[in-house]
Every structure is written in C-alpha cells, then in structure tokens.
Amino acid sequence: MAEKKKKSEPEYIFVEFNTPRKYRWSTGPYVGKMYHEARMNKKLYANQCPKCKKMLWEPQVVCGRCKVETGWKWKELPQRGTVMQYTFIVYPMWDPHYGEKFANPLPNAMIEMDDGTVIRHFLEETDEKKLKEGMRVEAVWKENEEDRGEGTADIKFFRTIDK
Amino acid sequence: MANRVAIVGVGQTNHASNRKDVTQAEMINEAVRAALIDAGLKMKDVEAVFTSNMETFEGIYLPDHGASAELGMIGKPGFKVATGGTSGASVICEGFYMVSSGMFDITMVVGFEKQDSGDTTAAITAATTPVWGKGAVTGAIGEFAKQALSYMNSTGATEEHASLVRLKADRAACRNPHAHLRLGLSSTDEVMNSGYLVWPLKMLDFCPQSCGACAIILATGKKAKKITNKPVWLVDAETVHQEAFRAGTFGDPTGTETYTQHVACENLYKRNGITNPRKQIHLAELYEPSSWEEMNLYEHFHLAEPNQGWKLVEEGVTDIDGELPVNMSGGVLSTNPIGATPTIRVAEAALQIRGDAGDRQAHRDVDVALASALGGPNWTVLFLLKRFT
Structure with a gap:
C-alpha cells in the first residue's frame, strides 16, 4: 500500500514592512486658518455657524446639523477651560502612525473651554489623585515657532490653574 | 408599498482569536454554507450578495475581491459596504432595502473579519490624521x-x-x-x-479581537413562507x-x-x-x-x-x-x-x-x-x- 501523503500544515505568512509611509493631508482653508493662527500667534480659532451660532471645532465649511455653509466668521477661543472627562493609558499601545509602542504619560482629556467649545487634549498633571472632572486648566504652548505647525499639537498640554 | 422582509436563514462560524487553519475567504465560506443549510437554499436561489468588512484591518485593501467565489457572488449583483464598526449592520440595511424595494426577492448579507492578520487598534487610530490624533493612541x-x-x-x-x-x-x-x-x-x-x-x-x-463571519439570508414575506417554516420578520432598520x-x-x-x-x-x-x-x-x-x-x-x-x-x-x-x-x-x-x-x-x-x-x-x-x-x-x-x- 502506498504511503499516504502527509497533509501540509496551515501556516501564517509573515511579511515585515519597513518602507516609510509618505502621506500628505491637506488642511483646506478652514483647518488651514486654525493651523496658521496656532503657529503664528499661539491662538485657537474656530468658525461659527451663521444659523445655530455654534462654534465649530475643528473649523469646517458646513454646519452638519443646520446643513448650511458656514462662511468666514471666526472667533478666538479662550485658552482656559474645565476638564469634562479624562483617562490615562496603563497598558502600552501600538502607535501605527509613528511605529512605536508606548504609553503616553500624559492623561488624555476632553476640555470644555470657557466659551463652551470642547476640545481634546492632554493634561500636564500625572498624579492620579489630583485628577478630577471639573478641574480648571490653561493651555501651555510650545515656545519656539519652528516647533509649532501641527494645529492643536502646538499646545504642549493643559496646566492646572486655580480658577 | 414596500415589501415586508423576513430573515429566512442565518449562519456563523465558531469565532476564535486565531484561525490559522483557514484563509479569510475559507472562513467566510463557512458562514455562507451554514446560512444556506439553515434556509434550505442553494446559492443559485440567492439573487444578490452584499458584504461588509473593516477595510485595512487585515492589511489589505479590497478584502472582498479575494473571496468573491467563497461568497457565492460571481455573476451576481452585490458589493461591499464599509462604515466602520457598523459595517456588519449597514450590510443588513443594504440587503433589507433591496428586498424591501422589490429589486430582489432573496438576498444574502455577509459580515466578516479575520483579526489574527493584523493590528486592529492600529487601523482604528488611522481613522484620523496623525496630527489630530498624535499621541492619543488609544x-x-x-x-x-x-x-x-x-x-x-x-x-x-x-x-x-x-x-x-x-x-x-x-x-x-x-x-x-x-x-x-x-x-x-x-x-x-x-x-x-x-x-x-x-x-x-x-x-x-x-x-x-476575534476571527469570524456571519451570513443572513433575507427574503420577501411571500417567498419566506415557501422557503422555511421558521422565518422571522425583519420589521424595520x-x-x-x-x-x-x-x-x-x-x-x-x-x-x-x-x-x-x-x-x-x-x-x-x-x-x-x-x-x-x-x-x-x-x-x-x-x-x-x-x-x-x-x-x-x-x-x-x-x-x-x-x-x-x-x-x-x-x-x-x-x-x-x-x-x-x-x-x-x-x-x-x-x-x-x-x-x-x-x-x-x-x-x-x-x-x-x-x-x-x-x-x-x-x-x-x-x-x-x-x-x-x-x-x-x-x-x-x-x-x-x-x-x-
């Protein structure tokens, strides 16, 4: 009797990619204006819906809820706000954009600015016992202009303030 | 007047962390076969096939193109929908709308994902540009x-x-x-x-993160009664x-x-x-x-x-x-x-x-x-x- 042919085992095919990714994302005029103000003047700018008057963050060409074109009406946002929600990474995660595994030591927060606009950023405070919803914070910008140019990432973090 | 739509067959894989034993297409086929058996239908009875998957999670663009045979969709109308986490529901909406509209009497919808292929959180984080999401990495x-x-x-x-x-x-x-x-x-x-x-x-x-697939066969109420003795109304979406x-x-x-x-x-x-x-x-x-x-x-x-x-x-x-x-x-x-x-x-x-x-x-x-x-x-x-x- 002929020997039965051994069935080959299923395998994973593993491929290692080491080509740098080259993507370019255009800002368009609205986000472009926001980037420009952050870089040149360390200011946060958002545009406003002409109908519901809501500040649109990030700035955009239409108000999704009102379904109207927003136009070119800009307002500077305050740089102080209140922490609405926060969390911090305990278990390190893979960052696909930068190709590294790390746990960002800074807590990630939703911050309600003093005009009601909510933005997503990081907190300087890393002591878990001092973190709480409702804490008051203020933007701390990267000092050198050449380090800026990444929109809200031009703000280093939000620092705890008294009021 | 829209047709009422019924679920006449469902099938799913045994979901697992790893499925080294099959390709993605073979895994999809398990669910397709299970749904056909459940409905007592043959693939020739299904008029159109719609699929859903999270593009790039498996590191390949257009994952459905490698599975059109296993999906039974060759020579038939059908396409993939990708709406993020809701993809597997959007595909049911597709099948539902198509039967409801009277365009087809019997459609099959198939959701699938084989997450042992790559890094899901990496793909999700790529839903935004690095500048907006820089450092958030969660x-x-x-x-x-x-x-x-x-x-x-x-x-x-x-x-x-x-x-x-x-x-x-x-x-x-x-x-x-x-x-x-x-x-x-x-x-x-x-x-x-x-x-x-x-x-x-x-x-x-x-x-x-799991590997698995699930298929559902939808039919008009009139057809449903002939196909199976246990249809279920998909009343609304x-x-x-x-x-x-x-x-x-x-x-x-x-x-x-x-x-x-x-x-x-x-x-x-x-x-x-x-x-x-x-x-x-x-x-x-x-x-x-x-x-x-x-x-x-x-x-x-x-x-x-x-x-x-x-x-x-x-x-x-x-x-x-x-x-x-x-x-x-x-x-x-x-x-x-x-x-x-x-x-x-x-x-x-x-x-x-x-x-x-x-x-x-x-x-x-x-x-x-x-x-x-x-x-x-x-x-x-x-x-x-x-x-x-």
Missing part, C-alpha cells in the same frame, strides 16, 4: 474609558456594576458554542483584578450618522455625541408604535464594546430610565431568566469579529425569536427583539425583529 479603548468615568460620576454606578455586566456576558458565552471568549468566570473579583488597560477600563471590561468626533466621546456629558442613538430610537420607535420600549421589546442584542457601554445603551435606547441602567444589571432584569434578556449570545464582550459583529447581533436575535438559541435561549417568550450596532464617531444602526405571523 483607538476606541480611550473613548470608552472616558465614557466609563463619566458614567460612574453621573449615575453612581461602580466598577463592580461593570464587572456584573462582564460576568453576565461570560455566563451567556459559555452557553453559546459560537462564542469566542468562554472564560468560565465565577466572581466579580476576577474581572476587578484583570488589570487596567486604559483607566478605568480593565482588560475584561473591553471586547476581544434605521441608520443614523453624525459628524466626525469634533470633541466628545461616547459618554459625553453634553449629550452631543449620543445624538444618533436618540434620533435612531425616535425614528424606529415612532414608525413601529413603540411607546413603552421596556415592555414592548422582549429581548435585545446590543453592540457593547465595553461593559460600561451596555449600561449606557440601556438608557440611550429607553430600556431604562436615565442614570438607572446599572440597576437592570444589579436586579438581573437583563439576564437569561430576566424580563428583558440582553446579549444572550455573550455579546461583543465575548465575540468581536468587527465586520461581522453587528450581523451576529441580528442573527442571534432571530434565533431567539425562532426558539432555536439552544442553551442560550431566553427563558421568557420572545416575540419582539431589538438589535443595535455602533461604530465610527458613535454612529447608530437599529433593527426591530418580530415573530412571523
């Missing part, structure tokens, strides 16, 4: 972590309540031969001690999108980001005469990526009063012998092949109405069921299923 987990904190602070629920949700899911999964994680957890301590991923979410508070996350999360205290759940419920309940969802809906299969989200969803879908969702778990209302069993499949906490995850919700709800859910069959009679999906920046899809009459 994918969906960080968003649900912030939600958990808000839920705790606004409702008085504790981490123990989230653990109770996780225990319920595991008990259910252990009764479901298709479920991925069947851990046999015996106490909340095991969940409480599972270690934080992103505070305050613990390892066991969050859904796994509602899908609602909103803007990208400007700022806000799933548990946003301002309510901005839970907009789609409110709109989807309002539309679905109004069209179907549901004025008291807690009584009129007998069972639900909800898309709960975290144990906290299940309690949130009870409230958002009006199955519990605001800030009272956790009480349903505490009182056992949503357990197998409760008055409103939720996620008797083990839910997303136990099984999460993303492109198929919402498809499984509807398939499981249909099995419960048929009385074919085996050991995981709810103890109460189930005539009406709700199934939900969640994805992207809190987009919502809802389905209403009813006993065939």
